[in-house]
Amino acid sequence: MGVNFDLNDLQAFRAVVELGSFRKAAEAVNISQPALSRRIEKLEAALGVRLFERTTRSVTLTTVGRVFAPSAEQLLDDLDVALLGIRDVSTSRLGHVTIACVPSVAYYFLPSVVAAYHSRYPRIRVKLLDSSANEVLGSVISGEADFGVSFMGSQEPEVEFKVLLQERFVAACRRDHPLARKTRVSWSELYEHEYVSVDKTSGNRLLLDQALTTVAPRKPSVCETRHVTTMLGLIEAGLGVAAVPSMAMPMRDHPILTSVPLVDPVVTRRVGIVSRRGRPLAPAAQQFYQMILDTKRSGMARAAKKTSK
Numbered sequence: 001m002g003v004n005f006d007l008n009d010l011q012a013f014r015a016v017v018e019l020g021s022f023r024k025a026a027e028a029v030n031i032s033q034p035a036l037s038r039r040i041e042k043l044e045a046a047l048g049v050r051l052f053e054r055t056t057r058s059v060t061l062t063t064v065g066r067v068f069a070p071s072a073e074q075l076l077d078d079l080d081v082a083l084l085g086i087r088d089v090s091t092s093r094l095g096h097v098t099i100a101c102v103p104s105v106a107y108y109f110l111p112s113v114v115a116a117y118h119s120r121y122p123r124i125r126v127k128l129l130d131s132s133a134n135e136v137l138g139s140v141i142s143g144e145a146d147f148g149v150s151f152m153g154s155q156e157p158e159v160e161f162k163v164l165l166q167e168r169f170v171a172a173c174r175r176d177h178p179l180a181r182k183t184r185v186s187w188s189e190l191y192e193h194e195y196v197s198v199d200k201t202s203g204n205r206l207l208l209d210q211a212l213t214t215v216a217p218r219k220p221s222v223c224e225t226r227h228v229t230t231m232l233g234l235i236e237a238g239l240g241v242a243a244v245p246s247m248a249m250p251m252r253d254h255p256i257l258t259s260v261p262l263v264d265p266v267v268t269r270r271v272g273i274v275s276r277r278g279r280p281l282a283p284a285a286q287q288f289y290q291m292i293l294d295t296k297r298s299g300m301a302r303a304a305k306k307t308s309k
Helices: 007-019 022-028 033-047 063-083 103-108 110-120 133-142 203-211 228-236 283-295 300-305
Strands: 052-054 059-061 095-101 124-130 147-150 159-174 196-198 223-225 242-245 257-263 268-276
Touching: 007 022, 007 033, 007 063, 007 095, 022 033, 059 063, 095 103, 095 133, 095 283, 103 110, 103 124, 103 228, 110 124, 110 283, 124 133, 133 147, 133 159, 133 203, 133 268, 147 283, 159 228, 159 283, 196 203, 196 228, 196 242, 223 228, 228 242, 228 257, 268 283
Parallel strands: 095 124, 095 147, 196 223
Antiparallel strands: 052 059, 147 268, 159 242, 159 257, 159 268
């Protein structure tokens, strides 16, 4: 016996899941609230289960509903993929996209992309997972994120790593610090001053440890953090200096912070898009992915070069 529900019923279900309200879902799919309720009742009758617990104040998924929701989302995403070559389904559908990214990317680059994406696709919800490089990689491999933006993953067999740019590490300091007057700073010079570092859980720490095997600090850092953005806050407060990726630095006209290129050696990292190998992106995620590629020359490339001398 066939299952007696159709695409409209699944879309109604997804709208309620996404918006948490029958009224808002009905408005989103352009039908009356009673009509949307009938679609949900039809889907529940076809499946033989209750998908939502409804009160006068809230709508929540039942246990079975929570299990069914990812399957319904996948069915609709697979259909969108099949139709993508025929028409632009992303402009007329509800949906969501989840991007995992390292904090420097999340703070200094992705906001402008999210704003542009929302302007073009206002009905698609964007979720950012700002995490360490290792956590970004794990989120992509597990499927928690559609894709990631990071500097780790190029050696992993489960993922594809599309390079966006290569950036160098720079010495971050206050404008009134002695290093701010230099045109370049060696790593040995950097470590002569009080400095802040990232801890051993950071992907940047692993990269630097591998690149600086011949440069040993004479004294430990005054403070360790997990994220570069936290480190910059400490530098701004006058706690010392730090080695950071150039993209993490604020704009040149920042009133307090500046940066100087680090040399002997020059240490770089590659930033790229990390996605699961062999798994096509859903249309909502594909559109965001493409927007990042379209933006890299004007946004990320400028950020990577702004401290170069």
